Each structure stands twice: as structure tokens, then as C-alpha cells.
Amino acid sequence: MNNAALAESIVAELSRRGETLASAESVTGGMIGALLTDVPGASATYLGGVISYATRLKVTLAGVDRSTLAEVGPVAERTAAEMARGVAERCNSDWGLATTGVAGPEPQDGHQVGQVFVAVSHSTRAVSRVEELSLQGGRASIRHQTAEAALGLLADALGLASIA
Amino acid sequence: MNNAALAESIVAELSRRGETLASAESVTGGMIGALLTDVPGASATYLGGVISYATRLKVTLAGVDRSTLAEVGPVAERTAAEMARGVAERCNSDWGLATTGVAGPEPQDGHQVGQVFVAVSHSTRAVSRVEELSLQGGRASIRHQTAEAALGLLADALGLASIA
Numbered sequence: 001m002n003n004a005a006l007a008e009s010i011v012a013e014l015s016r017r018g019e020t021l022a023s024a025e026s027v028t029g030g031m032i033g034a035l036l037t038d039v040p041g042a043s044a045t046y047l048g049g050v051i052s053y054a055t056r057l058k059v060t061l062a063g064v065d066r067s068t069l070a071e072v073g074p075v076a077e078r079t080a081a082e083m084a085r086g087v088a089e090r091c092n093s094d095w096g097l098a099t100t101g102v103a104g105p106e107p108q109d110g111h112q113v114g115q116v117f118v119a120v121s122h123s124t125r126a127v128s129r130v131e132e133l134s135l136q137g138g139r140a141s142i143r144h145q146t147a148e149a150a151l152g153l154l155a156d157a158l159g160l161a162s163i164a
Numbered sequence: 165m166n167n168a169a170l171a172e173s174i175v176a177e178l179s180r181r182g183e184t185l186a187s188a189e190s191v192t193g194g195m196i197g198a199l200l201t202d203v204p205g206a207s208a209t210y211l212g213g214v215i216s217y218a219t220r221l222k223v224t225l226a227g228v229d230r231s232t233l234a235e236v237g238p239v240a241e242r243t244a245a246e247m248a249r250g251v252a253e254r255c256n257s258d259w260g261l262a263t264t265g266v267a268g269p270e271p272q273d274g275h276q277v278g279q280v281f282v283a284v285s286h287s288t289r290a291v292s293r294v295e296e297l298s299l300q301g302g303r304a305s306i307r308h309q310t311a312e313a314a315l316g317l318l319a320d321a322l323g324l325a326s327i328a
Contacts, residue, residue: 023194023215029206030189030197033215037193040269040303048221051187051197053212057255061214061225091221105204139204 003144006151007035013158014045014095021154022091023049024062024083026074026100027116031147049087049097062086062098073109075100077130080117088123095157096121099150101133103142114142118150120157129153167308170315171199177322178209178259185318186255187213188226188247190238190264191280195311211255216247226250226262237273239264241294244281252287259321260285263314265297267306278306282314284321293317 001009014021023032029051036046050061055074058064063086064079072078080100088096101116102108114135121128133149135142165173178185187196193215200210214225219238222228227250228243236242244264252260265280266272278299285292297313299306 025194025197026212027201028198029201029210029212030187030194030215033189033194033217034192034198037191037215037217038304038307042193043217046193046217048190048193048215048217048225050214050225051194051201051212053197053201053207053210054255057212061212061254090224091218140202143202 003035003148003151004038006148006155008039009160010151010155010158011036011039011042011045013160015041019094020045020047021095021097022047022087022093024087024096024098025049025051026053026058027103028099028143028147028150029053031143032097032099032150035147035151047091047093049091052083058083063090075102075109075111075115075117077117077132080119081121081128081130084119084121085128088121094123095154097150097154099146101146103139105139116142116146118146118153120153129157167199167312167315168202170312170319172203173324174315174319174322175200175203175206175209177324179205183258184209184211185259185261186211186251186257188251188260188262189213189215190217190222191267192263192307192311192314193217195307196261196263196314199311199315211257213251213255222247227254239266239273239275239279239281241281241296244283245285245292245294248283248285249292252285258287259318261314261318263310265310267303269303280306280310280313282310282317284317293321
């Protein structure tokens with residue numbers, strides 16, 4: 001499935017379940033929100049979220065612990081997981097979805113271009129998964145692939161993997 | 165200019181000035197953030213912001229007064245202005261940019277499909293402008309036109325109008 005089809009199937013499945021979703025985007029900068037809200041009726045399940053592009057907004061908007069940023073930095077598994085959990089808490093949503101990484105053109109904080117983490121969390125179930133990716137391509141392609149991986153991770157957690 | 169070119173010229177002008185920007189998106193759901201972060205080097209000026217798609221997030225994330233929502237609702241000039249000011253305050257940015265409106269397919273809260281407000285604010289200068297639009301077209305087109313209008317409003321405030 002392409003990103004638009006993934007977003008559509010996620011909105012349909014969440015609607016069917018009566019569950020809600022919030023997003024905390026860094027490297028994708030709003031692409032996931034844009035994809036989800038492109039689906040008519042998205043407002044029944046997608047609440048919104050934050051674009052924590054600047055590092056300090058990962059703390060103030062997305063709810064990442066200051067100590068996490070100090071210890072592992074903005075591009076890390078723990079940071080991605082805390083972004084997903086944090087935005088879900090702040091938006092009072094069932095699900096949280098997060099992205100952080102380096103799209104380039106320059107490496108950042110010692111991380112290579114293409115190193116990306118996507119994370120999904122659920123507020124009550126013991127679901128919290130983070131995936132690390134090493135993506136190839138230019139800035140636009142890395143951002144696109146990251147959005148796809150994040151939506152894919154959520155689709156998988158929702159049991160939609162077989163049609164992905 | 166198309167949206168990508170508008171975003172590019174805004175990032176360039178803000179970088180030149182050493183000023184920062186945050187966004188609060190409702191109807192555009194992250195499209196503006198996605199457009200701005202598609203520009204290499206955007207992180208020097210675009211901090212991020214919120215996607216306050218659900219009405220209650222306009223209060224909890226974007227900083228709209230609860231009384232404003234009670235009095236004028238989510239699709240209103242005052243709400244758009246407070247979203248722009250609110251997100252700039254919360255992100256400690258120089259500029260705030262906001263969108264709210266109805267993309268359809270159904271009318272919402274008594275507002276027709278295509279009724280949209282875009283707002284720009286500056287933290288210290290007496291710049292706070294809101295534009296009301298009545299847009300035609302389908303959901304995707306209305307969202308696209310709204311992003312264009314918001315970026316255009318900011319470009320105008322930055323004195324980039326002559327090349328817009």
C-alpha cells in the first residue's frame with residue numbers, strides 16, 4: 001500500500017474500534033498528520049498532535065524527559081518511544097505515533113543521514129514498539145519512507161499487516 | 165508561486181532575519197509543517213508546532229481561551245488569531261501561523277464547507293492578521309488552498325508579496 005492507502009485503512013480501522021490517535025513528528029514535520037487528515041472523516045479518530053521539530057519542543061510539546069534528551073539525544077529509540085507515549089498522554093488518545101531522525105542533507109548530532117526511529121504506543125495495552133531504520137535516498141525520499149514506516153508500524157499493531 | 169516555492173522563500177527570508185516560526189494547524193492537519201520541513205535547512209527557522217485537529221486540542225495544545233471556543237467556536241477569526249499567538253508563545257517563536265476551517269465533505273458546527281480562517285502573528289511587533297476565505301472545490305483542494313493562503317499571508321507580512 002502507498003502512504004495514502006495506509007492512512008485510509010488506519011482511519012477506517014480506528015473508527016471501527018472507536019479508538020483515537022495522536023502524533024508527534026520530528027523528521028516528517030507534519031506529513032503523517034497531513035496524510036491522516038486527507039482522509040474524509042479522519043476527525044472521528046485522529047485528534048492531532050505536535051510537530052516537535054526543534055529539539056527543545058520534544059520536551060515542551062511532546063513530553064520527552066529532559067534527562068532522556070541529555071543522555072541519548074533527539075535521535076534515539078528511547079526518545080522516539082517517549083514522544084509516542086508523551087503525545088498520547090497530552091492528547092488523551094488511545095494510540096501515539098512518533099518519528100525522529102535525520103533527513104539530511106547534513107548529518108546531525110553525530111547521526112548519519114537516513115538514521116530514523118519510528119514508534120507506536122498504546123495507552124493501556126502493553127503495546128510500545130520502536131523501529132530503527134537506515135534509509136537511503138535524498139531528503140524527500142527519506143521523509144516519505146519514514147512516514148510510510150511509521151504508518152506501517154501502526155497498521156501492524158492494529159492487525160492490518162496482512163493487507164499492507 | 166506554488167506552495168513549495170512559497171515555503172522555500174519563507175524559510176530563506178526567516179533565516180536571513182534570524183527569526184523563528186511555529187504553526188498551529190487544524191484544517192490543514194500538518195501540511196504547512198510538511199511543506200516547511202521539506203526545505204533543506206528549515207530547522208534554522210521552523211521550530212514546529214501543533215496539529216490541533218480535535219476542537220479540545222485548540223485549547224490544550226494551541227492555547228486558545230476556553231471562553232473563545234465557547235463563544236465563537238473552532239472556526240472563527242478570533243480562534244484563528246489565538247491559535248497563531250498561542251502556538252508562538254508556547255514554542256517561544258517570533259512568528260505564529262494558524263489555520264482553521266471546514267474542508268468537508270460535510271459542513272461542521274454550522275459552517276459551510278470551504279469557510280476557512282488563516283492567521284499570522286508576531287510576538288513583539290504589532291502584527292496580527294487574520295484572513296477569512298470562502299473556498300471552492302473538494303476536500304483536497306480546499307486544504308491545499310488553505311495552506312497556500314496561510315503561507316501567502318506570512319510571505320506578505322515578511323514583505324515577500326512582490327514575488328508571490
